[in-house]
Amino acid sequence: MSKASIIKSTTEKMQILGTYRPEFDDLIARYAEMVEKYSKFAKKVKGDDDISTESAAGTSKLSPMVRVVSDLRRDILIMEDKLLLTPREYYKVFPPTVEEKKNDRIKEILEQIKD
Numbered sequence: 001m002s003k004a005s006i007i008k009s010t011t012e013k014m015q016i017l018g019t020y021r022p023e024f025d026d027l028i029a030r031y032a033e034m035v036e037k038y039s040k041f042a043k044k045v046k047g048d049d050d051i052s053t054e055s056a057a058g059t060s061k062l063s064p065m066v067r068v069v070s071d072l073r074r075d076i077l078i079m080e081d082k083l084l085l086t087p088r089e090y091y092k093v094f095p096p097t098v099e100e101k102k103n104d105r106i107k108e109i110l111e112q113i114k115d
Helices: 004-015 024-045 064-082 087-093 098-114
Strands: 052-054 061-063
Touching: 004 024, 024 064, 061 064, 064 087
Parallel strands: none
Antiparallel strands: 052 061
């Protein structure tokens, strides 16, 4: 995924959720850069069987590339929280109403009947 497509996709998701504001464009751009880097590094790590290396003390530690991917994954999740793209953070800001909760329960029941 390119940075531009990530920005477009993220902006569209935020617009659907009703959380997009033009003021967030810089944050969205930084988020897109991280996702792009994560995608690139994750591909390199995927083919690498050496997840850990031995330290000078003789203990095992994560290889530098795996550590970068792990740190990027954590940072991406933090950014997604800030952009309200995760359900947990979204519902903290916009808690569902009683009516929405009832509708969700009805949908669950209908799905179970459907199967």
